[in-house]
Amino acid sequence: xxxxxxxxxxxxxxxxIIFLFEGVMPAxxxxxxxxxxxxxxxxxxxxxxxxxxxxxxxxxxxxxxxFVSGRYKEWAYAGFGFTMISAFxxxxxxxxxxxxxxxxxxxxxxxxxxxxxxxxxxxxxxTRSLQPExxxxxxxxxxx
Numbered sequence: 815x816x817x818x819x820x821x822x823x824x825x826x827x828x829x830x831i832i833f834l835f836e837g838v839m840p841a842x843x844x845x846x847x848x849x850x851x852x853x854x855x856x857x858x859x860x861x862x863x864x865x866x867x868x869x870x871x872x873x874x875x876x877x878x879x880x881f882v883s884g885r886y887k888e889w890a891y892a893g894f895g896f897t898m899i900s901a902f903x904x905x906x907x908x909x910x911x912x913x914x915x916x917x918x919x920x921x922x923x924x925x926x927x928x929x930x931x932x933x934x935x936x937x938x939x940x941t942r943s944l945q946p947e948x949x950x951x952x953x954x955x956x957x958x
Contacts (some may be wrong), residue, residue, distance in 0.1 A: 831924050831928075832924060835921055836873065839888055856904045860902075891928075901918035902918040902922070905918070
């Protein structure tokens, strides 16, 4: 039981950080002059900033909303992974190697932990649904 609680805490903490960094912050700051200039500085057109913001917010919501199917969560994780790796490469190529260049890799590491613990929780849920006492209660609920 303790392992399940620890798994949930790690999953929701890391997923919450991703939600804040990749969903909430872009939603509220993508229109600021700093964000506009940051995208322009990296050589991307302005429509890319808008498109990236929409996809980040949608992906962040997909990760935290429990009714979103696992297939969409997988795509959200993949999209964030591509985004973080691309951000690392873009900053490295334009600005050289320094702290700002490494930050996307830190977020990527948090994303990987969230992804791994998402699958641990999914496996625990699947294992519990196969236990005999759970199957009996499901069958009882279906009959009554």
